[in-house]
Amino acid sequence: MADVAAVRGTGLDVSRVRADFPPLAEEVRPGVPLRYFDSAATALKPAPVVEAVREFLADYPANVHRGLHVLSERATEAFEGARLKVAAHLGVDDPAQVIFTRGTTEAINLVARSWGRMALKPGDAIVLSELEHHANIVPWQMIAAETGAVLRYVDLTDDLEYDLDSFDRLFDDGRVRMVATTGMSNVTGVRPPVEEIARRARGRGARVLIDAAQSLAHEGLDVVELGIDFAAFSGHKVFGPTGVGVLYGKRELLEAMEPVLGGGNMVLRVERDRAVWNELPDKFEAGTPPIAEVIGLGAAIDYIESLDAEAVARHERGLIEHAHATLGAVEGFRLLGPSDTAGKGPIVGFTLDGTHPHDLSHLLDRHGIAIRAGHHCAMPLHTRLGIPASARASFALYNTKDEIDRLAEALGSIKTMLRRR
Ligand SMILES: Cc1ncc(COP(=O)(O)O)c(C=O)c1O
Numbered sequence: 001m002a003d004v005a006a007v008r009g010t011g012l013d014v015s016r017v018r019a020d021f022p023p024l025a026e027e028v029r030p031g032v033p034l035r036y037f038d039s040a041a042t043a044l045k046p047a048p049v050v051e052a053v054r055e056f057l058a059d060y061p062a063n064v065h066r067g068l069h070v071l072s073e074r075a076t077e078a079f080e081g082a083r084l085k086v087a088a089h090l091g092v093d094d095p096a097q098v099i100f101t102r103g104t105t106e107a108i109n110l111v112a113r114s115w116g117r118m119a120l121k122p123g124d125a126i127v128l129s130e131l132e133h134h135a136n137i138v139p140w141q142m143i144a145a146e147t148g149a150v151l152r153y154v155d156l157t158d159d160l161e162y163d164l165d166s167f168d169r170l171f172d173d174g175r176v177r178m179v180a181t182t183g184m185s186n187v188t189g190v191r192p193p194v195e196e197i198a199r200r201a202r203g204r205g206a207r208v209l210i211d212a213a214q215s216l217a218h219e220g221l222d223v224v225e226l227g228i229d230f231a232a233f234s235g236h237k238v239f240g241p242t243g244v245g246v247l248y249g250k251r252e253l254l255e256a257m258e259p260v261l262g263g264g265n266m267v268l269r270v271e272r273d274r275a276v277w278n279e280l281p282d283k284f285e286a287g288t289p290p291i292a293e294v295i296g297l298g299a300a301i302d303y304i305e306s307l308d309a310e311a312v313a314r315h316e317r318g319l320i321e322h323a324h325a326t327l328g329a330v331e332g333f334r335l336l337g338p339s340d341t342a343g344k345g346p347i348v349g350f351t352l353d354g355t356h357p358h359d360l361s362h363l364l365d366r367h368g369i370a371i372r373a374g375h376h377c378a379m380p381l382h383t384r385l386g387i388p389a390s391a392r393a394s395f396a397l398y399n400t401k402d403e404i405d406r407l408a409e410a411l412g413s414i415k416t417m418l419r420r421r
Helices: 002-006 014-019 047-059 070-089 104-119 138-147 164-169 194-203 251-256 291-306 309-328 357-366 379-385 401-420
Strands: 027-029 098-101 125-129 150-154 176-182 207-211 230-234 245-249 267-270 275-277 333-335 347-352 372-374 390-394
Touching: 047 291, 070 098, 070 291, 098 104, 104 138, 104 176, 104 207, 104 230, 104 245, 125 138, 138 150, 164 194, 176 194, 194 207, 245 251, 309 333, 309 347, 309 401, 347 357, 347 401, 357 372, 357 390, 357 401
Parallel strands: 125 150, 125 176, 176 207, 207 230
Antiparallel strands: 098 245, 230 245, 267 275, 333 347, 347 390, 372 390
């Protein structure tokens, strides 16, 4: 494959990587291979992840923490082993600061409700941006309504990047308690300057939450080095299973926070009228956890760490640069967000003149090309852009420039077909 030769210089053996993801070798219809550009919605799963989940379900499908028998011990070891892997991946020494949730959405809801009820008073402010996914907007709206806090939005530049001067001005009255920012926009791929945001917010006494749902599939996140208070991500976007995610929190905050869900596992003692909460992380993990999914997430972290992170980053940089160049040359193609690839991840949000994004997605599917169309759970961003929907092609380490060329060709032929109508 020409495209595989083309990426050899990046140090990532893409043909080997692709062999780990069986759907990439499939034809969606006879003679039509799959081109998967929907990794921002959910990433494909490498064989070792599938195998880890299969092995748990087939060989030791016991509940964790409670049983004193061999299968339960094995399940607990694998489950807690995954927590250690996640902690190490985030640069955290203390695995109790890693809380398993159902995903990013649940993790942010947990912080908004638990930390929000503890810390927010009427008139306090939560800073967001219009880049956010609904998962990092709606929970804050809910807790603001409950506590009397208000939401403040940072201004975005014409390129949909953070305006840091406007960000600073939001702190003038000393009421900002939380800055909750995405690590990477799921629509434009823009990477807000999280280091700078965290530094400025902490300097003004505000807490910082990073929604790493998109960014963690493409770059590391050292929560300790960043000095952030909370981070959230989903297993399924980092090549793991659906149904599992992670909340990282600073120990002193997690200890002070009340649990949101009550039930088994999260208690040390239960009396008729009261209960005593368990230690971290169990306090926030009520009920039987998603054991297979957590073990699968552990395998996904192993997979990511088995690759050369710099080589992956170089490969993905090559993909996004190639995508901007080739897709940008298609007649009627309009990129959302900055044309400069320096401050963004491998996500291309766009419209094609004369086609509704949903129609475009259907037409591309005939070419075996999977993209996403809609508002991508980012309605405020689309409102700002003045469009109800957009198309999105998102890339991962298993994509190639050759595949992107097929996307550009398909867009060109769709444009020609529509012109003839
Ligand atoms: C930036 C961002 N945040 C949060 C989410 C929500 O993730 P989940 O649905 O896995 O909870 C997504 C999902 O697309 C996302 O892209």
